[in-house]
Amino acid sequence: MKLPMLNRLSSRIFAIFWLTLMLVVLVLLLLPHLDPRAQHTIPKPELERYQAAAERISNRLSHGQGRLEDKLLPLADPKRHKGMQLYFTSLDGELLTPHERTKALRNFITSADSPDNPRQKLYGRWMVAGPFLISDQRQSALMYIGRFTHRPPPFFLRILDQPFHLLLLTMLVSTPLLLWLAWALSRPARKLQQAAQRVASGQFTQDPTLETSGPQEFRQAGASFNQMVSSVNQMISGQQRLLSDISHELRSPLTRLRMATALAQRKQGNSQELDRIDTEAERLEAMIAKLLELSRMQIHGQEAREQSDAVSLWQDMLDDAEFEASQHQKSLTCGPLLPWPLTGNAELLISALENVVRNAIYYGKDRVDVQFSANDHSLTITVDDNGSGVPDEELKDIFRPFYRVSTARDRHSGGTGLGLAITENAIRQHNGSITASPSPLGGLRVTLTLPLAPQGQPLATSVSA
Incomplete structure (x- = not known):
């Protein structure tokens, strides 16, 4: 992924983070204004009702005789006002009538003492509002109204009062959001990773969905990835077609050479020199045929991939062998062959094992052993023979094209040195491995390992150059 793309993606992530943080800060700033336990203005309908009640009390006091404190005592009786309690103080905040909830009232009086700006505040379920100015035309006092609210405190207040519950709620709210954000950002990255793994396993296939889903940065990276796969396909195909064309072109002079050799033998009779020319020409023709086979395999190895199983792939070939x-x-001798699932080019997989088995039959003295074993992820095939074997220092080289073993195993075989190279190429294209080691039977052991395919795995469509 290009550096500018990473920078834009990082900027987007930080923008989302800061936006979320700003929303949290905004909520925290608004919560105090929504908290009824904090002192705030009285809603207009209730304010008008309280002011009207203060005017009625002032009119009643104006018609009474005696001191203001004595006239206020009956009004402060809690039994007189259903669900409400009236409190009275002097203009200096001195309590004029006995009452309950002194602590809450004194707390409210210290912060709300102006009748021009009545306020209210919640203490538990007890709402205190005031002050309101009352007068008997000789003296004035302040009235506070307390009432019991039957509604429980808002849910968010109960949460705020309990830090553990607040933390739990924050986690419950934020976790799904963060998980969704992580999933949304990682999903296109996982798709890109899976596409890269397919290429690493030898499947040079494009994935159009990389260019149609996810953030813009991942879509651009997906488009670049598909272009890279297309370029690799073109480069490999061009190289292999060049090899194929050269092999085809070599066949024409080789055919003329063998025709000239045959004419010379007809005119002059057989000779050791002409027989040697004919033998080398025949060997060269076989080598060219193998080169063409290797070229076709590399060009078309990613095509015609399908899901199959070990029995349908190799049972007939093993019977023939x-x-x-x-x-x-x-x-x-062949061990039990079970229908282990495999995905790939059936022709290449059959040819890979067939080359190894026939090689073992050719070089083995009188015994060849083929065994299969599998675990949850891979299938291992071992082919043993009791032939002359291969020197330890040459075991890693026998899979190189045109490599000829120095021992009698390959010195007089007339082989081209391409059989095991073709097998190695086929196994590598299927994300497998092949190794050679000394066999317990005394000859050569070749071990092939192939990944097992999950049942029902969808196959990607190959895009040829």
């Missing part, structure tokens, strides 16, 4: 071994007075 067992018959061929018996014709050469050799025995071929």
Whole structure:
């Protein structure tokens, strides 16, 4: 992924983070204004009702006789006002009537003492409002109104009062959001990773969904990835087509050479020199045929991939190989073959194992052993023979194209040195591995490992250049 894309993606993540943080701060700033336990203005309908009550009390006091404190005592009786309690203080805040909830009232009086700006505040479920000015035309006092609210405190207040519950609520609210954000950002990254793993396993396939889903940065990275895969396909195809064209072109002079050799033998009779020319020409023709096979395999190896199983791939080939071994007075034993799931080019997979088995039959003295074993992820195939074997220092080189073993195993075989190279190429294209080691039977052991395919795995469509 290009650096500018990473910078834009990081900027977007930080923008989302700061936006979320600003929303949290805004909520925290608004909560005090929504908290009825904080002192705030009285709603207009209630304010008008309280002011009207203060005017009625002032009119009643004006018609009474005696001191203001004595006239206020009956009004402060809690039994007189259902669900309400009236409190009276002097203009200096001195309590004029006995009452309950002195602590809450004194707390409210210290912060609300102006009748021009009545306020209210909640203490538990007890709402105190005031002050309101009352007068008997000789003296004035302040009236506060307390009433019991039957509604429980708002849910968010109960949460704010309990830090553990607040933390739990914050986690419950933020976790799904953060998980969704992480999933939304990681989903296109996972798709890009899966596409890269397919390329690493030898499947040079484009994925159009990389360019249609996810943030813009990932879509651009997906488009670049598909362009890279297309370029690699073109480069590999061009290289292999060049090899194929050269092999085809070599066949024409080779055919003329063999025709000239045949004419010379007809005119002059057989000679050691002409026989040697004909033998080398025949070997060169076989080598060119193998090169063409290798070229076709590399060009079309990613095409025609399908899901199959080990039995349908190799059972018939192993039966034929067992018959061929018996014709050469050799025995071929094969372990249990189960329908393990495999995904790939069936022709290449069959050819890969067939090359190894026939190689073992050719070089083994009289015994060839083929065994299969599998775990949850891979299938391992071992092919043993009791031939002359391969020197330890040359075991890693026998899969190189045109490599000829220095021992009698390959010195007089007339082989091209491409059989095991073709097998190695086919196994590598299927994300497998192939190794050679000394066999317990005394000859060569070749071990092939292939990944097992999950059942029902969808196959990507190959895009050829």
